[in-house]
Amino acid sequence: MAGVMEKTRIEEFIRFCRERHLNVTHQRLAIYQALLNSTEHPTAEDIFRTIQSDYPTISRATVYKTLELFEREGIIRKVSFPHETAARYDANPQRHHHLFCVQCHRVEDLSHPQLDALPLSKRALNNYQVIDHVVHINGICPACQQKRRS
Amino acid sequence: MAGVMEKTRIEEFIRFCRERHLNVTHQRLAIYQALLNSTEHPTAEDIFRTIQSDYPTISRATVYKTLELFEREGIIRKVSFPHETAARYDANPQRHHHLFCVQCHRVEDLSHPQLDALPLSKRALNNYQVIDHVVHINGICPACQQKRRS
DNA sequence: TTGACAAATGAGAATTGTTCTTATTTAATA
DNA sequence: TATTAAATAAGAACAATTCTCATTTGTCAA
Structure with a gap:
C-alpha cells in the first residue's frame, strides 16, 4: 500500500522534473525518496546519513542544494523551530x-x-x-x- | 510616554531578578533594555552590536547566555523562521x-x-x-x- | 563598609549548520 | 555515441552558537 503510494509519488516527481527541465539524477531521487519515507521532518544531515548507505560518495553540498531546489519548486517545505539550530524539511507541501x-x-x-x-x-x-x-x-x-x- | 513605560518595565525586571536571586548586572539591564527598545525582533548579533557602543567589552557569550536565561525565565521569547539562520528574540512574552x-x-x-x-x-x-x-x-x-x- | 563567595563575564577556541568554489562527472538530446 | 549544459563531490570558507576557564562583579552577612 505504502509502496504503491510511493511509486506514484516518485513517478509524479519524475514527470515534474522533466517538465521543468531538471535532470532526474540518482541523488535527487534518493533525497526525495528519503523525505517521502520519513514522517520525522528530517534535517539535511539526517537525509545525508540516510542516503549514505546507498550512495557512499554523496556530498552534503548536494543535499543542501537539492533541498533548496525542491523548496523553490514548491514540492517540499523548509520549517524551523526555536531551540533547534538545524532546519527541517517536510515532503508534505x-x-x-x-x-x-x-x-x-x-x-x-x-x-x-x-x-x-x-x-x-x-x-x-x-x-x-x-x-x-x-x-x-x-x-x-x-x-x-x-x-x-x- | 515611551520613557515612562520603559522605566516601569525595567523596574519590574529588576524586581523580578531579585525575587529569583538573579544578579542584576549592567549587561543584563542593557540587553533587556535593547529588546524593549526594538520592535524588529533582533538577533543576538543585533543586540550585541547595539550594546557595544555603551559596553565596548561586552562579549557575545554573555549576550547568548543572557538571552537563554531570559527565555528560560519566561520574560522573552525566542522565535525562528525558515530562510533565516539566526534566531530572533521578542520582548513581548x-x-x-x-x-x-x-x-x-x-x-x-x-x-x-x-x-x-x-x-x-x-x-x-x-x-x-x-x-x-x-x-x-x-x-x-x-x-x-x-x-x-x- | 568591607570581605567572602557564588554568580556572571570576557576572550577566544571549538563546534555545528550552511554556503561557496572548482574540477570532475553525468543526464539529456541530437 | 558525442556534445554540452547541468549536476555533483570534496573540502574550504563562513556564520551562528556553545564551551572553557581565568578574571571580575554583585550580593549578603558581619
Missing part, C-alpha cells in the same frame, strides 16, 4: 500545521479545516498580502506525558 | 502571532483574539497537552507590495 513536543522535539503534522481559515480583514492583517499561514502548537506529546507520570 | 514578509524578512507582531482560540478537541490534537500556539503568517508587507508595483 499542502497546508498543514505543526504539533511540536517541547520535551522530545518531535514534530507532527496536523491537518484540520478549523485551522486553515484565517478570518481576518486585510486591515487586521496590517495590509499584508497573505500567502499562507501555519499554526505552530507547542505542547507535550502523549509519550512524554507518560514519561512524566512514571 | 504574551500570546501574539507573527506576520512575516517573505520579501524583506520583516516580522511584525499581530495580536488578534480571533487567532488566540484553538477550537480543537484533545483527540483532534493527537492527545497533545497543549501549552500555547503561534500563528505564523507569510505574506508581502505594504512597503514591498509598493516596490513590486513600481
